[in-house]
Amino acid sequence: TQLAQGEEVAEAVLDMEWLQRLNSIMQLSRRLVMAIGGLLILGVVLILGNTIRLSIENRREEIVIVKLVGGSNPFVRRPFLYTGLWYGVGGGFFAALLVSLSLWFLESPVSELAALYQSDFELEGLGMMGALNLLILGGLLGLAGAWLAVTRHLAAIQPR
Numbered sequence: 209t210q211l212a213q214g215e216e217v218a219e220a221v222l223d224m225e226w227l228q229r230l231n232s233i234m235q236l237s238r239r240l241v242m243a244i245g246g247l248l249i250l251g252v253v254l255i256l257g258n259t260i261r262l263s264i265e266n267r268r269e270e271i272v273i274v275k276l277v278g279g280s281n282p283f284v285r286r287p288f289l290y291t292g293l294w295y296g297v298g299g300g301f302f303a304a305l306l307v308s309l310s311l312w313f314l315e316s317p318v319s320e321l322a323a324l325y326q327s328d329f330e331l332e333g334l335g336m337m338g339a340l341n342l343l344i345l346g347g348l349l350g351l352a353g354a355w356l357a358v359t360r361h362l363a364a365i366q367p368r
Contacts, residue, residue: 249349256295256353260288264361276367288358289351296350300343307334307342 212220264271271284311333322329334342 257357260357292350292354296346300346
């Protein structure tokens with residue numbers, strides 16, 4: 209109604225069908241992003257788990273000796289959990305770096321496009337809290353992957 213009252217406007221039409229289609233596309237894209245994010249999280253846990261499993265296999269004899277002298281499973285598990293934590297934090301750091309570089313790369317074209325539409329839209333980065341959350345999430349995923357791998361494979365290693 210406000211647009212139709214302007215002097216330079218001959219006709220103003222609100223196409224609700226087009227807005228509903230746009231809303232459906234936006235909802236589909238949100239769900240697609242969430243599904244891809246879930247798959248990436250699963251991939252991180254599996255890759256870290258496999259890396260820790262390989263580390264366990266490389267240190268198998270050392271683990272057997274530690275168990276022979278009375279080392280408990282939590283004692284043996286701890287260094288692998290630390291390794292998984294640091295792999296996860298490192299991955300989170302590189303993810304934050306990649307997001308920052310991608311935003312820097314896209315900043316100029318997005319600003320030009322926003323200027324064409326007389327908009328003041330700007331891309332915003334992760335910020336300090338977003339980067340910190342990414343580091344924490346990466347560390348927790350690293351711990352989860354390491355915990356799964358160590359719990360599964362450590363029970364199979366028994367001194368003879």
